[in-house]
Amino acid sequence: MTDKKALKRESIMQVALQLFSNNGFHKTTIPDIAAKLGMSVGNLYNYFKSKDILAQEIIKYTSEILGEQIREVNMLDISAAEKIHKIVEIYFTTAKEKPEMIEYFLRVYLSNREVFSDGCQGMVCVSGFTTEIMIFFDDAVSSGELRNQDFFSAFGLFMGYLGGMVFLKGEGVLPQDIDYYIDDISRNIYNALKA
Amino acid sequence: MKRGGKPKLLWLQSITCNGNTHSFLNHPDLFSLLSHFELLYHPVLEAEYTLQDILEGHVDCDILVLEGAFREKGVAKGGVEISSVIEYYAKQAAHIITAGTCATFGGIFKQYDPEHITGFCFDIEEKTTRHKQYADKLISLPGCPIHPKWLGFVLMMIAQKRPIAKDTLHRPLELYAPTVHTGCARNEYFEWKVDTEGFGLKEGCLFYELGCQGPYTHGSCNKILWNDVSSKTVSGTPCFGCTEPDFPKTTLFETKTNMGIPAAMPLGIPRRAYLTVTGVVKSFKIKRFEERLIEYDR
């Protein structure tokens, strides 16, 4: 793929991400996306063969972006408590600055499983993100900072908590700006998982 | 070696269980193999000299096979420190084969007195003072016990004067470059990350729960089968890493995991690569791998 084509692809995903997140997956059509991009429907199909495939590519794309940021945290020579703080910060900052990314995950990916059942089962399309979380856990247990336990009991606590907060933010029920909660939530997660 | 004569083979033991001796006796072509050598002494086979003759140093040898862990002082046979006997023959031999993990790295018996008991040229992975002196003629054949055909192969290569390609621990690459995982009958289950449901099943992989060290243990156990018919993993037993310098580790029937993630990765596989593949592969449910291969009561 040429650079130009790759850039076009990315811009399609960004626009579609916004429309899916704001208007819902089913209410958004390919012509809507094409119109917003100022390109023909036929041309858009050159990039993505169907709306489902586009939706799947977007989830891979967003989890890669999040995964990339957590990877940088994993490379740092800091404590598990500090890493948790940084991961929470990344997650909430993304929710604030690019709300559509987290919204997409919660409102499109998790709510329209039939779209993702063929090709994005389980961890297939979110492995960019989950792999880094696994590496974070593995390091923190090896260093004796976190308690050894089943992966999902730890993963569920961590991600369920963050997802829940972003959901509340999206519903507009949080009295404070989401940044306000970073310190406490990081501490809560660390306390729950520490050795 | 005298011109035209057969190479003279001497097998000496120090701190051992005799497992390598008995394993080698199961070589299916033992005597045609031995016909290429002049057998000076062996712990159970009839040979040219008695142990007393060997202890007295009346003999010269070309190939020295060492079995058992090494200790400078305190292991005597017939009143003679065996370490001095070993060094006496090591100096004159053209090839030194450390047969088994004890002779190579120290092995199980090292754990009784870690400070004084070592392998001949290695103490676990560290070189001993003897390494420098004998490195150019050293062949490491770890394994607890040694595989008879691995030793057979090395002896035949020596008999035919062929050079043997070795790694940094002096292990023949042809035998130790693959992992025990190579050729394991359970490979499909490893590929698709399907865990076995317990001991006694031919289905499922032993790496995730039951402690199998096959993917990161050097050795060709599943390429050159044991007793010509099987191997630990084929028979449902996890690989315990018996060829490795740090054998034996502890809690051998459980996989050490950090939040469910194996603490040791398959040899040379970056953790990120392994976890990415695992996360993806585990997302698929393959019906064939959830069923028993054979049901006799159908």
Place this chain on the structure above:
Amino acid sequence: MIVKKLIEKIEGEAELNFSMHKGSVEDVRISFGFYRGIEEILVNKSPRDALVITPRVCGICNHAHLLAAVGALENGYENAGIAVILSNKARYIREFTLACELIQNHIKWFYMTILPQLERLTGEEGGENHALKASYLSTTITKALAIFAGQWPHSSYAVPGGVTCDPTYVDVMQATALIDETIRFFEQVIIGMEFERYLQIDSVTQLHEVQGDFGNTLHLLGTHGMAHTGQSHDRFIVFGEGLGMQSGKSIATTVSRVEVRYVKEWPQKGSTAKAVAYKDRIYETGPLARAMVNKAPIVKSLHKRYKDGLLTRIFARVHESTALLSHAKHLLQKLDLNEPSCTLESRLLADTFEGVGVVEAARGSLIHKTRVEAKKITNYEIIVPTQWNLSDGTEQDRGVAVEAMCGTRSIEEASFVFRSFDVCSVCTTQ
């Protein structure tokens, strides 16, 4: 006069100090080499690590150590309130592999220890490569073992609740063929007669029918006046059950019951091996003991004539191989592969327990005792058969082998008597 002799090729070496008086042996002190500390190595390890560590006590009877170790764990589980019910399949497979190890051992001993030494002693050297026969038989029978156990030596395929293997009928048929091949080898080389006919022999008067290397050996022992040599206390003990045999003790051919709790060990001066006794008495253990306790007709018949001398002792060990072969074949026929191989979960099921495992190894009763606290071994004891046969004895009694050697007419003859016990140096000095 004291004469020192280094005895080699007995799974290591031993040093014998003979006290000679007027040309015959009056007393013997036996000492073994380096102590390897397996019991200490096990302390602080995970309980099931014993299944990997203890086979490394011995290169020739490693499989018996595995089965004693798993027996100790299973007994410990039961003492902790966990029911351990093995499937018949698991029991038969364990018995089968143990039988294979015993056969391997007995025939190696026969060809690599007894025959060469006997030929040397009697000056009737045939120049045959006995080791070739030993190696062929050992390779064949351990292949049958490895079909189930993965490998020999040093398998760890027995785990609490059963075995790790899940054989198919392809495996069972291959194992059956290997047993048949071993029987064929017996018929053509070792006994020189039809196997089924051999099994029917029940009295000394029929023994002339036995030909082959075994027949020759019996003949050599008889014609060189060694049949009565090497008698000992005539007391026998067996603790293990299985392989078609019962436990018990035999004193002057009267058999009674035994309990492991009356077994006591004590250290011996100047030796790395401990002595062992049952209710303070010394007993012989091994194939002859098993035959006496289980009243094997042909051994009883020999015993009636030659007591517990060389001929009976050597005969009992080779003879046991034939009974084991027959038993092994029967076990394969009974195997139902539809049963589970292992009936317990794969994790460690109890944190704190004590257990005892007993197995009949090639050289006799083998006992493992494990004590586990908070998932760690805090004490491990191994009592090996050779300790029974080779101790210095008690104040009242000489050790079994010492007693057998006393009165022999030369150091060579005494050494041969010593070897007739199938000495294992490495086991004795675990």
